[in-house]
Amino acid sequence: MICLKCFHDKTRIVNSRQNKKYPATWRRHACTRCGHSFTTYEKPVIHLPVLSKENNINNFSIGKLIISIARSFNHDKKAADFYSYDLANTVQDKLLFLQNKHTISAQDIAKITHSTLQSFDQIAALQYAAQHNLITSQRKRRGRPSFYYPENDPGHSSQQ
Ligand SMILES: [Zn+2]
Structure with a gap:
């Protein structure tokens, strides 16, 4: 994922945790250039x-x-x-x-x-x-x- 701060095209996932009850994953990303870190949540797309x-x-x-x-x-x-x-x-x-x-x-x-x-x-x-x-x-x-x-x-x- 690109960096939110400097738009560098590479960030590393430094931590991730799966939710135990729902199909969702929390991830912590860190930019390999400026070091900025941010969080994302991954969830399935609902089609219902x-x-x-x-x-x-x-x-x-x-x-x-x-x-x-x-x-x-x-x-x-x-x-x-x-x-x-x-x-x-x-x-x-x-x-x-x-x-x-x-x-x-x-x-x-x-x-x-x-x-x-x-x-x-x-x-x-x-x-x-x-x-x-x-x-x-x-x-x-x-x-x-x-x-x-x-x-x-x-x-x-x-x-x-
Ligand atoms: Zn950056």
Whole structure:
């Protein structure tokens, strides 16, 4: 890789580490001319056809996902600005494992995004669920909404 500072055409990899959970590698590069060092992350390119509600196939778009995550942070615009991209990347990492297994639906992505948001910000998760029709019932006494996950529904025919 060329040097970020002096554009010399050769840098050495001085350190690298594989992520234990995801197909990603962290590398530290050092320029053989000026000595400048910098970090890169290597990840597979995601190619994931997604089945929409209207039965169209579209390629997975991280841009769309970032926007829909940002929309669930209406209560905290700063968090939307700072975390939407990283949260979308976390979801994308999870989707990498599914890309060769079966046809994935927009609803599957919504479900994975929702569970990712739940471990980060409960309010954002709730807003996201409301925007993506993941809430099916609200028990008035306890006030705890339940979430609709397609695989728990015996009437749901999964796209294999
Ligand atoms: Zn250099």
